[in-house]
Amino acid sequence: MEEQVKLFGAFPSPFSYRIIWALKHKNISYEYIEEDLSNKSQHLLTYNPIYKMIPILVHNEKPIVESTIILEYIEETWPQNPLFPKDPYEKAKARFWIKFGEDKNSEFHQIFHKIGEEQVKATENAKKILKIIEEQGLGDKKFFSGDTIGLIDIAFGWLAFWLEVIQEAAGVKVYEPNNFPHLQSWINNFKQVAIIKENIPNRNAMLDYFKLRRDMIVAL
Numbered sequence: 001m002e003e004q005v006k007l008f009g010a011f012p013s014p015f016s017y018r019i020i021w022a023l024k025h026k027n028i029s030y031e032y033i034e035e036d037l038s039n040k041s042q043h044l045l046t047y048n049p050i051y052k053m054i055p056i057l058v059h060n061e062k063p064i065v066e067s068t069i070i071l072e073y074i075e076e077t078w079p080q081n082p083l084f085p086k087d088p089y090e091k092a093k094a095r096f097w098i099k100f101g102e103d104k105n106s107e108f109h110q111i112f113h114k115i116g117e118e119q120v121k122a123t124e125n126a127k128k129i130l131k132i133i134e135e136q137g138l139g140d141k142k143f144f145s146g147d148t149i150g151l152i153d154i155a156f157g158w159l160a161f162w163l164e165v166i167q168e169a170a171g172v173k174v175y176e177p178n179n180f181p182h183l184q185s186w187i188n189n190f191k192q193v194a195i196i197k198e199n200i201p202n203r204n205a206m207l208d209y210f211k212l213r214r215d216m217i218v219a220l
Contacts, residue, residue, distance in 0.1 A: 003059070003060060004031075004058075004059070004060050004061070005023070005028055005029065005030035005057070005058070005059055006030060006031045006032075006033060006057070007020065007032050007033065007055060007056070007057055007058075008033045008035050008041075008043065008044055008047065008054050008055060008057075008058070009033070009034065009035065009054050009055045010034060010035045010036070010037050010054045011201060011205070011209070012162075012201045012205070012206045012209055012210075013054060013055070014157065014158035014161075014162050015054070015055050015067040016055045016067075017157065017200070017201065018055075018067045018070075018071060018154050018155060018157060018158075019055045019057060019067060019071070019074070020032070020199050021154050021157065021195055021199060022070075022071050022074045022075075022083065022151075022154055023074065024195040024198075024199055025081055025083065025154075025195050026074060026078045026080060026081050027080070027081070028074070028078055035054050037053075037054070040052060044056065048063065048065045050065075051065065051066075053065075055067055055070060057070045057073065057074070059073075059077065067155075068098055068099075068102060071083075071098075071151055071154065071155065072151075075151065083150045083151040083154065084150065084151055085145050085146075090145065094144070094145055094150060094151055094152050097133075097137045097144060097152050097156075098151060098152055098155045100132075100133075100137070101133070101152075101155050101156055107122065107125055107129055108126050108129075108163070108166075108174075110125070110126075111123050111126055111166070111167065111170055111172055111174055112166050112169070112170045112210070112213075112214065112217070113217055115217070115218060119170070119172060123172045123173070123174055126174045127174055127175075127179075130175060130180060130183065131180070133156070133159075133183070134180050134182050135182075137152070138182055138183060138186055139182065140182055141186075142185075142186070142189050143186065143189065143190070144156070144186075149190070149193050149196075153186075153190055157190065157196070159175070159183070159187065160186075160190045160191055160196075161200055161201070162206070163175050165203060165206045165207050165210055168207060169207060169210035169211045169213075169214045170210075170214055171214075
């Protein structure tokens with residue numbers, strides 16, 4: 001029986017792109033379904049009745065939700081072109097940094113959703129988090145787990161494309177390349193990976209999207 005793989009996503013969600021990158025890395029054929037999150041489809045509501053959010057991976061009619069859980073499912077289901085280190089300790093470290101990134105995502109959301117002094121405070125906090133990621137997670141390595149792209153890189157991939165756009169739309173400066181040389185080197189390496197550079201959202205369209213959302217936040 002031929003495998004059926006579907007991905008429900010939405011522009012310009014970085015969580016959707018995580019799954020796209022992982023599937024492309026594994027050479028898995030899939031059908032992509034773009035969701036309108038202002039008018040969610042019955043499929044989305046059926047496959048993810050609790051959170052009612054994307055991304056959703058549907059494998060042979062079985063839905064898997066939450067992007068980091070989907071990434072691990074992909075890794076375990078299709079072991080070719082592994083994205084996790086083989087060594088149990090290194091794998092545990094990878095899981096730690098992925099969880100760290102997920103735990104701190106809300107801190108980055110604050111730079112976009114806050115205004116005034118609260119935004120200033122959120123910006124400084126986000127810089128501290130980036131420094132932790134750079135110094136303790138990445139170091140001077142090419143990728144987070146060594147010389148080849150892995151699940152940590154895919155999980156942090158939004159830093160390479162979305163952060164620059166989000167900070168421009170929000171009118172703040174969280175990330176400046178000169179202040180994060182190792183992180184900038186990683187971004188350059190990440191952007192040169194074929195499956196990444198062939199599957200990225202249009203920057204201008206992203207900027208328009210986030211500027212519109214930012215204007216709505218400021219107007220409240």
